[in-house]
Amino acid sequence: MARTHVNRRAGARAAVPFVALAAALSLVPATGMAASRYEIARYETINRGLGAPPADVVRSSPAASWRSFLSMAGAGKFDAAAQLLDLSETAPAQQPGVGAERAKQLYRLLQLLRVREDAVTTENEAGPTIGGQATNLVIAARFERNGISGEVRLRHTVGAAPYELAWLFSRETVASVPFWFRVLVKGEPARGAEPLDIGLGPIPDGVQRGTPRETVAGFLAACQAGRFDLASFYLDLGEIPPERQRAEGPRLARRLMLTLQRTGWLDADTLSNDPLGAPETGVPENEQLVGAVNVGHQRVELLLAHRFDAELGQVWTVSRDTVAQIDRLYAAHGYGWIGDNAPVALFAVSLADLQLWQWLGILAGLVVSWFVSRYLGRWAVRLLRRVARGTAMQWDDAVAAALDGPSGFLLWAATLVLVARWLGLTPAAWVVARYICKLLALVGVGWFLVRLVDDGARRVRETAKERYLVGFLPVAVRIAKALVLVLLGLAALDVIGVNVVAGLGALGIGGVALAFAAQKTLENLFGTAAIAGDRPFEVGDFVAIGQDTGTVEEIGFRSTRLRTVARTVVTVPNGVIAAGRIENYSARDRILYNPVLKLVYSASEAQLNAVIGGARRLLESHPKVFQGEHRVRFAAFGNSGLHVEVWCWIATRDFLEYTAVVEELNFALASIVQRSGTAFALLSPAVYPAAAAPAEPGPAGGSGRNGAAVGTNRPDGSG
Numbered sequence: 001m002a003r004t005h006v007n008r009r010a011g012a013r014a015a016v017p018f019v020a021l022a023a024a025l026s027l028v029p030a031t032g033m034a035a036s037r038y039e040i041a042r043y044e045t046i047n048r049g050l051g052a053p054p055a056d057v058v059r060s061s062p063a064a065s066w067r068s069f070l071s072m073a074g075a076g077k078f079d080a081a082a083q084l085l086d087l088s089e090t091a092p093a094q095q096p097g098v099g100a101e102r103a104k105q106l107y108r109l110l111q112l113l114r115v116r117e118d119a120v121t122t123e124n125e126a127g128p129t130i131g132g133q134a135t136n137l138v139i140a141a142r143f144e145r146n147g148i149s150g151e152v153r154l155r156h157t158v159g160a161a162p163y164e165l166a167w168l169f170s171r172e173t174v175a176s177v178p179f180w181f182r183v184l185v186k187g188e189p190a191r192g193a194e195p196l197d198i199g200l201g202p203i204p205d206g207v208q209r210g211t212p213r214e215t216v217a218g219f220l221a222a223c224q225a226g227r228f229d230l231a232s233f234y235l236d237l238g239e240i241p242p243e244r245q246r247a248e249g250p251r252l253a254r255r256l257m258l259t260l261q262r263t264g265w266l267d268a269d270t271l272s273n274d275p276l277g278a279p280e281t282g283v284p285e286n287e288q289l290v291g292a293v294n295v296g297h298q299r300v301e302l303l304l305a306h307r308f309d310a311e312l313g314q315v316w317t318v319s320r321d322t323v324a325q326i327d328r329l330y331a332a333h334g335y336g337w338i339g340d341n342a343p344v345a346l347f348a349v350s351l352a353d354l355q356l357w358q359w360l361g362i363l364a365g366l367v368v369s370w371f372v373s374r375y376l377g378r379w380a381v382r383l384l385r386r387v388a389r390g391t392a393m394q395w396d397d398a399v400a401a402a403l404d405g406p407s408g409f410l411l412w413a414a415t416l417v418l419v420a421r422w423l424g425l426t427p428a429a430w431v432v433a434r435y436i437c438k439l440l441a442l443v444g445v446g447w448f449l450v451r452l453v454d455d456g457a458r459r460v461r462e463t464a465k466e467r468y469l470v471g472f473l474p475v476a477v478r479i480a481k482a483l484v485l486v487l488l489g490l491a492a493l494d495v496i497g498v499n500v501v502a503g504l505g506a507l508g509i510g511g512v513a514l515a516f517a518a519q520k521t522l523e524n525l526f527g528t529a530a531i532a533g534d535r536p537f538e539v540g541d542f543v544a545i546g547q548d549t550g551t552v553e554e555i556g557f558r559s560t561r562l563r564t565v566a567r568t569v570v571t572v573p574n575g576v577i578a579a580g581r582i583e584n585y586s587a588r589d590r591i592l593y594n595p596v597l598k599l600v601y602s603a604s605e606a607q608l609n610a611v612i613g614g615a616r617r618l619l620e621s622h623p624k625v626f627q628g629e630h631r632v633r634f635a636a637f638g639n640s641g642l643h644v645e646v647w648c649w650i651a652t653r654d655f656l657e658y659t660a661v662v663e664e665l666n667f668a669l670a671s672i673v674q675r676s677g678t679a680f681a682l683l684s685p686a687v688y689p690a691a692a693a694p695a696e697p698g699p700a701g702g703s704g705r706n707g708a709a710v711g712t713n714r715p716d717g718s719g
Contacts, residue, residue, distance in 0.1 A: 002083040022436070023543050027674050030346055030370050031474075035315075036155075036178075038135060038136045038137045038155065039136065040136050040156045040157065040158050041086065041088075041136075041155050041158070041168075041170070041171070042157075042158050042160070043088055043157070043158070043159050043160070044159070044160050044161055045159050045160070045161055045162075046157060046159035046164060046166060046168070047082070047085075047086075047088075047095055048095075049087070049090070049091070049092030049093060049094070049095030049096060049437065050082060050083055050087070050095050050096060050099060053080070053286075054080050054083070056068070056071075056072075056073065056080070056083065056407070056579060057080055057083045057520045058242040059083070059166040059167050059168065060086055060125055060165065060166070060167070061122060061123050061124060061125050061127075061137040061167060062122040062127055062128075062154050062166070062167045063120050063123050064123070065120075065121065065154055065166070065167040065168065065169075066120035066140060067117075068084060069081050069084040069103070069106075069107075069169070070082075070107075070117060072084070072103075073103055073104070073106075073667060075105035078099075078100040078101075078103040078104045078107070079099070079100045079103075080094065080108070081100075081103035082095070082096070082099025082100050082102070082103045083099075084103070084104060084169055085099055085102055085106075085168060085169045085174050086155065086157060086168040086169060086170055086171040086173075086174055087099050087102075087174060087279070088161045088171055089174075089175065089272055089274070089278035089279070090278060090279050090280070092478055093281075094280065094281040097281050098279040098280070098281055101279075102174055102177050102178070102279060102364075104458040105177050105178065105180075105181040105185070106152075106169065106174075106177045106181075106184050108181065108182055109177065109181055109184060109185055110141070110152070112184060112185055113141060113143050113184075113293050115140065115141045115152075119140050119141060119521070120138055120140050120154065121139060121704060125165065125169070126156075127156055134156070136155060136156035137153060137154070137155055137156070137170075138153065138154040138155075138167070139152070139153050140152045140154060141155065145184055146183055146184060148180075148183060148184075148308065149213060150176060150180060151173075152169070152173055153169070153170045153172070153173050154167050154168065154169055154170065155167070155168060155169075155170040155171075155380040155666075158415070171274065172274055172275075172276075174279065175272070175275075175277060175278060175279065176274075176275075176276045178276070178285035178286070179276050179285070179306070179308065181285075181286065181287070182286070185309070196236070196238070196307065196309070196312075196315065196317070197232075197235070197236070197237045197238070197245055197249070198242050198245075199237070199241070199242030199244065199245030199246055199249075200232060200233060200245050200246060200249055201238070202244070202344075203233060203312075204230060204233070206230065206364070207230065207233045207234070207311075209233075209234060209315050209316050209317060210275055210287045210313065210314055210315070210316070211271075211272065211273045211274060211275055211277075211314075212271040212272050212273075212277050212278075212290065212304050212316050213268050213269070213271040213273040213318060214273070214316070215234055215304055215316040215317060215318075216266055216268040216271055216290060216304070217268035218234055219231050219234040219253070219318070220257075220260075220266065220268065222234070222253075223253065223254070223257035224355065226346075226355070226448065228249075228250035228251075228253045228257075229246075229249070229250050231250070231253035231254075231257070232245075232249025232250050232252070232253045233249075234253070234317055234318060234319060235249060235252060235253060235256075235317060235318045235359065236305055236317040236319055236320045236323055237249055237252075237318050237323065239324060240322070241321050246703070251340070252323060252326045252327075254331040254339070254340070255326050255329075255334060255339070255340070256318070256326050256329070257260040257295065258330065258333075258334050258335055258339045259326070259329045259330050259333045262333040262334070262421075263293045263294075263333050264291075264378040266290055266291055266302075267667070271288070271290060272288065275313070275314040276306065276314060277304075277306060277316070282373075283303070286305060286306045286307070287303045287304060287305050287306065287319060288303065288304040288306070288316070289301055289302070289303055290302050290303070290304055292409055293329055293333065294334075295328060295329060295332045295333075299324070300325050300328070300329060301502075302318070302322050303317035303318075303319040303321060303322050304316045304317065304318060304319060305317055305318070305320065308409065321486075332676045333399050342357055346360070351488055354429055358423050358429075361419065361422075361423045361569050362419070362420075364419075364421065365415070365416060365419030365420070366416070368410045368415065369415035369416050369419065370412065370417070372411055372412070372415050373407075373408035373409065373410075373411040373412035373415065374408055376411060378404075378408075379409075380403075380407060380618075381400060381403050381404045381407055384399075384400040384403065384683040387400075387486070388400045398452060398455045398456060398459065399452070401451070401455055402448050402449075402451040402452040402455055403448060403605075404451075404453070405447060406445070406447040406448035406451065407444070407448075408444070409440050409441065409444030409447065410441060410444040410445075410448075412440055412444075413437040413438070413440035413441040413444065414437075414441075415438050416433065416436065416440070417433075417437050420433040420437070421542045430519050433606065434585075435495060435496060438495045439492060439495060439496075441497070442488055442491055445488070446485070446488040447483060449488075450481055450484055453477060453480045453481055453484070453703055454477070457477045459606070460598055478668050480524055481500070483538065488695055510604075521558075521574075523575035524558045524559070524573050524574045524575040526575065526578065527574030527575035527576070527577055527578035527579070528574065528600075530578040531555065531560070531574055531577060531578065536582045536584060537552055537582065537584045537586070538552065538555075539552050539553065539554065539584075540552060540556060540586070541584055541586040541587070542584075542585045542586050542655070543562070543582060543583060543584045543585065543586070544582070544585070545560075545572050545576075545581075545582055546572075546576070546580050546581065548562055548564070548570045548572060549562075549564065549565065550562035550563050550564035550565065550570060551563045553569070558573065558574060559570050559571045559572060559573050559574055560574060560577060561672065572590050581664070586653065588653060589653060590626050590649040590650060590651050590652065590653070591649065591650045591652065591653075591658045592647075592648075592649060592650075592659075593625075593646070593647075593648050593662060593665065594645070594648075595645075595646050595666070595669070596635065596643050596644070597611065597615075597643070597644040597645075597646065597669060597673065597680070598640060598641035598642070598643055598648070598680060598681045599611065599641050599642045599644060599673065599678050599680060599681055600637055600641055600642070600678060600679050600680070600681045601641060601642060601681070602678070603642060603676075603678035603679075604678075607676045608634060608642065608644070608675050608678075609646055610672075610675070610676035610677075611672055611673055611676045611678065612632050612633075612634060612644060612674035614675070614676065615632040615644070615646055615672060616632045618665070618668050618669070618672065619632065619646070619648050622661075622664075622665065623669075624650055624651055624652060624661045625648050625649070625650065625651065625665075626648065626649035626650070626651045628649075629647075629648075629649065630647060630648035630649070631647050631648070632644065632645070632646050632647075633645050633647075638681075641680070641681025641682075642681070646669065650662070
């Protein structure tokens with residue numbers, strides 16, 4: 001772990017800054033380093049983006065890791081030296097580049113500080129101890145130069161998958177290296193000479209800017225409280241004259257907050273909480289990327305800038321470049337004159353994480369959406385009816401009539417979504433708004449479907465010539481409405497987060513279905529819905545449904561038709577399909593090939609090894625054999641011969657191609673057996689004289705009168 005020691009504000013602001021020391025360097029033996037105990041750093045995988053470390057990288061103890069780093073870095077192998085760094089705050093894809101660069105910078109720093117090669121001597125894998133307990137930390141070097149001080153630390157680290165204990169340069173050390181390198185190696189100023197935002201006056205006590213996470217969290221909290229004067233301390237206003245900073249700072253802070261509300265809130269918890277940030281590829285070492293906003297087709301990055309102040313320590317603020325873009329971002333995503341001139345009181349009062357102006361906007365949105373749904377909805381229905389009357393079709397008239405009323409709920413929901421997006425609600429409030437809008441839309445859809453059922457029943461009653469249709473109509477209408485209500489109820493429960501599947505038994509859906517006379521029909525209808533939702537097969541797939549196997553020719557409303565291998569047609573009710581077992585052969589990604597070669601008992605060990613070795617080479621070289629997993633084994637002593645099992649996958653989904661590959665492999669295996677000098681055994685037990693010579697090889701596929709026992713392959717691909 002690396003720590004940059006600074007004099008924090010503790011009373012007067014005029015504390016004496018650090019005096020730059022010429023070349024003071026304190027190297028303490030590794031056995032007495034830590035003043036307190038630390039927890040082991042635990043990760044799922046250690047530096048997943050770097051892969052497995054090379055064999056010459058040893059990190060099992062503090063001394064081993066120290067020597068490996070100096071050896072790898074001294075030889076210029078910075079990619080290997082990166083294996084000794086804790087890069088947990090760097091994305092896996094960026095770890096190779098960032099790790100090599102940080103290893104190079106750390107090595108240059110250690111050279112400058114003239115750290116001894118024997119600075120770390122602890123060979124114990126558990127590291128140094130205090131009072132009999134492991135400290136899990138080793139300080140390799142302490143230094144104080146150019147007004148800054150620091151510690152280079154190794155920390156005990158564990159990875160879970162795969163399990164590994166390692167000693168790595170701590171995450172904080174890795175984060176500090178770029179700053180140390182700039183100031184000590186490259187000689188750049190620590191950016192403490194130029195005062196920060198002196199026009200804003202004294203820094204309030206509540207301002208915390210020591211890490212990227214603190215800066216973003218503090219800025220958002222100040223804005224949520226309407227304290228834009230406080231939020232301006234989180235901006236780097238260096239490009240603005242000091243006499244204008246008091247006026248421009250709050251204005252820019254307000255505009256940035258409103259822009260973030262419209263484009264998506266920042267999550268401070270995802271940012272680094274280290275005083276020197278987290279390494280990032282493509283981002284300057286003294287900056288941290290916190291997000292991006294699109295302006296037209298251009299991506300504008302939101303950056304935090306780091307500076308070191310002898311009095312304040314590490315300071316993170318919104319960078320000058322980002323501050324210069326705030327007006328442009330606000331012009332694209334802000335609220336214009338209203339956002340700039342609304343009374344501060346509208347931002348200062350918050351309730352349930354929403355500011356007062358947002359609550360007023362929600363109230364105005366409800367009123368506007370009600371008028372829109374009431375009057376615009378009626379006008380749209382009248383227009384739709386007029387268009388429908390001009391067509392020869394009848395269904396569009398029914399749809400237009402059914403929309404009179406439900407359209408208001410649909411427009412209400414759509415308008416509220418637009419208002420909520422315009423207001424820039426917090427993520428939690430936006431979730432609630434989405435729930436409300438979805439429920440309103442479900443009410444509109446349910447009302448529309450019920451009215452459509454009634455209108456359809458009326459038309460059938462007026463035009464039906466068969467009496468049985470009119471007699472069945474009330475039952476059908478009740479069933480249809482019940483189905484609509486059940487489905488909408490389930491959809492509403494799903495919207496609010498209730499586990500619908502677990503609650504179906506308690507709701508008694510099965511009992512409702514049994515109350516209707518058309519129980520089997522409903523069962524098949526639900527089966528059709530299940531097939532449409534789960535999609536266990538499609539037309540053209542070769543499937544097995546219960547005892548029936550064939551190609552799916554048609555998926556109907558009540559049943560599914562299969563064309564069997566015997567060219568007959570089997571009709572299976574969809575209710576049976578939904579409740580039964582379905583095996584889809586067309587959905588497999590590869591097919592099993594698993595023959596058993598039965599060789600004569602007279603085969604010698606050399607001949608068996610020749611057959612096994614040849615079969616393995618065949619599987620390894622064949623382009624259609626899946627290379628992820630295959631094996632050839634002398635499996636058993638059978639009744640009629642010695643069993644050699646061949647097990648692999650054929651990388652194809654097409655059964656005809658599979659049979660062609662099987663034929664090719666069978667010929668090749670028969671040839672291997674023939675070349676080995678042995679032969680296939682009879683399918684029945686046979687007695688061979690002890691001194692009998694091996695049988696003469698026959699044609700490929702067998703030897704003499706002995707048949708080739710290579711198994712059979714069914715359509716499912718099993719042997």
